[in-house]
Amino acid sequence: MTPPEPADVTRVTCVGAGVIGGGWAAHFLARGYDVTAWDPDPEAESKLRRLVDAAWPALVQLGLAEGASRDRLTVAPTLEGACAEAQFVQESAPEQLDLKRDLLARLDAATPPGVVIASSTSGYPMTDMQTEAADPSRLLVGHPFNPPYLIPLVEVVGGERTDPDAVAWAARFYDTTGKSVITMDRELPGFIANRLQEALWREALHMVANGEATVREIDDSITEGPGLRWAFMGPCLTFALAGGEGGMAHMLDHFGPSLKAPWTRLEAPELDRKLYDGMVTGCAEAAAGRSSADLVAERDQGVIDVLRATGRLPGQPVPGRGGAPS
Numbered sequence: 184m185t186p187p188e189p190a191d192v193t194r195v196t197c198v199g200a201g202v203i204g205g206g207w208a209a210h211f212l213a214r215g216y217d218v219t220a221w222d223p224d225p226e227a228e229s230k231l232r233r234l235v236d237a238a239w240p241a242l243v244q245l246g247l248a249e250g251a252s253r254d255r256l257t258v259a260p261t262l263e264g265a266c267a268e269a270q271f272v273q274e275s276a277p278e279q280l281d282l283k284r285d286l287l288a289r290l291d292a293a294t295p296p297g298v299v300i301a302s303s304t305s306g307y308p309m310t311d312m313q314t315e316a317a318d319p320s321r322l323l324v325g326h327p328f329n330p331p332y333l334i335p336l337v338e339v340v341g342g343e344r345t346d347p348d349a350v351a352w353a354a355r356f357y358d359t360t361g362k363s364v365i366t367m368d369r370e371l372p373g374f375i376a377n378r379l380q381e382a383l384w385r386e387a388l389h390m391v392a393n394g395e396a397t398v399r400e401i402d403d404s405i406t407e408g409p410g411l412r413w414a415f416m417g418p419c420l421t422f423a424l425a426g427g428e429g430g431m432a433h434m435l436d437h438f439g440p441s442l443k444a445p446w447t448r449l450e451a452p453e454l455d456r457k458l459y460d461g462m463v464t465g466c467a468e469a470a471a472g473r474s475s476a477d478l479v480a481e482r483d484q485g486v487i488d489v490l491r492a493t494g495r496l497p498g499q500p501v502p503g504r505g506g507a508p509s
């Protein structure tokens with residue numbers, strides 16, 4: 184059986200309904216889909232509905248699709264029931280390889296033939312996860328960014344046994360739902376964005392472990408500095424401007440040698456108790472009394488303000504900037 188045309192999809196299933204599965208559910212609901220969720224946690228439904236309720240004001244600001252409603256969310260009692268009529272499945276279960284392998288095989292068995300099944304994994308190659316499925320050809324990675332209902336990017340990539348047509352279908356489907364898609368033609372652990380984020384994160388952990396900087400200084404160094412540029416211009420083009428009229432060529436001539444300077448320490452630090460506690464305490468200090476719900480609301484408003492200011496709200500196309508959500 185072939186999957187429906189991406190534009191004809193009306194029903195989406197989200198398996199695993201935590202931070203990311205719930206965020207995907209909010210995204211699809213806001214875009215006017217019927218969403219069925221399944222999660223083995225008995226508390227999952229109340230957590231999911233709380234997450235969707237917290238996300239909804241931001242989604243209303245962005246503009247809901249015609250017919251979009253939180254009433255179109257159903258929580259199924261079984262995985263099989265959740266998948267029986269799915270036209271697309273987004274898996275967002277915990278990041279454990281054996282769990283993903285078994286779960287993807289179960290999803291494959293429960294989902295109508297031809298329907299594409301995407302994993303939200305943050306870094307496992309699909310080749311390593313599709314090993315147990317009877318039909319691995321429809322399994323692929325659709326890696327989102329938190330929160331999936333606001334951050335446009337999704338990285339799409341198949342495994343060795345994925346049908347390229349399934350990858351192309353998923354890219355078109357995500358695009359239809361308003362996501363900004365990067366389709367990768369090969370597997371890289373961590374894909375593109377997490378490979379970049381991981382380098383920054385590793386250095387942040389080293390600085391905290393060594394007492395070189397506090398959590399707050401690290402966060403301020405990005406939000407008051409490079410992060411302002413990165414919202415609309417990537418690190419490569421930004422650094423080309425560091426070369427003045429000479430552009431990237433002058434930038435490389437000038438600063439190339441510092442690539443060999445000990446600015447970075449590429450081995451991951453040991454995540455021992457001291458570092459763990461230092462990060463947790465440092466984040467509590469940086470939150471300065473704001474609850475997790477306060478921070479989610481602040482983040483959501485901040486992302487919307489940035490999207491608006493940089494012309495990336497629906498219907499705000501800006502020349503030279505790809506991937507505006509529709």
Ligand SMILES: NC(=O)C1=CN([C@@H]2O[C@H](COP(=O)(O)OP(=O)(O)OC[C@H]3O[C@@H](n4cnc5c(N)ncnc54)[C@H](O)[C@@H]3O)[C@@H](O)[C@H]2O)C=CC1
Binds near residue numbers: 199203222304305
């Ligand atoms: N948290 C983040 O910032 C991001 C996470 N991801 C990926 O999304 C996936 C989910 O991560 P989170 O939502 O952060 O985790 P989470 O811990 O918030 O949620 C995971 C959910 O999966 C459920 N679950 C447990 N066992 C399950 C099973 N066998 N089948 C189905 N569901 C099961 C849990 O009850 C929980 O509700 C992971 O693969 C992660 O790497 C991707 C992008 C960003």
Ligand SMILES: C[N+](C)(C)CC(=O)CC(=O)[O-]
Binds near residue numbers: 377380
């Ligand atoms: C922390 N994380 C590695 C799970 C983050 C991601 O995968 C993407 C994101 O939201 O930054």
